[in-house]
Amino acid sequence: MYWYLIGTAAALLTTFGFVPQIIKMRRTKSSRDVSLATLFQFSAGVILWTLYGLHIEDVIIIAANVISFLILSMAIVFYYYYREK
Template sequence: MDPISWLGFTACTLTTLAFVPQVIKVVLDKRTRDISRNMYLVLSVGVFFWLCYGFLKNDYPIILANIFTLIFALIILFYKLRSTDEE
């Protein structure tokens, strides 16, 4: 694998793993009071478009990063939308 691809895979791994602590916290605590619904709505749409772009460009780092990031963002958004926490 060439150095540019390694750079892409490293970047996608780090930015995707950044969501893991938040997902774990939301799933375990089932509290989303301090999380912005609108931010996760916009983020999910943007990540979906990045995923589409990755498929169109056949760019594996972009595809992998955005598949997992979209899953994580949608999990958080799911809990946020079904939450009854006061805002």
């Protein structure tokens, strides 16, 4: 149970790690200094982590990375929306 909580906290922190970045882009209405390569690299990574999670049958890894992918997709949309015209 203790380790389940550690894993869950870890998953929540990294899964929602780009939420503050999304909020900041919305607030400043700018994504100039944000790295699009970082967002795409993470997206590719979490897709592979999801596959690896399926293989080792770890539900925390699977769930965390699927949600991560959705948040990264949102960050990429915001990046393009707020990039310098």
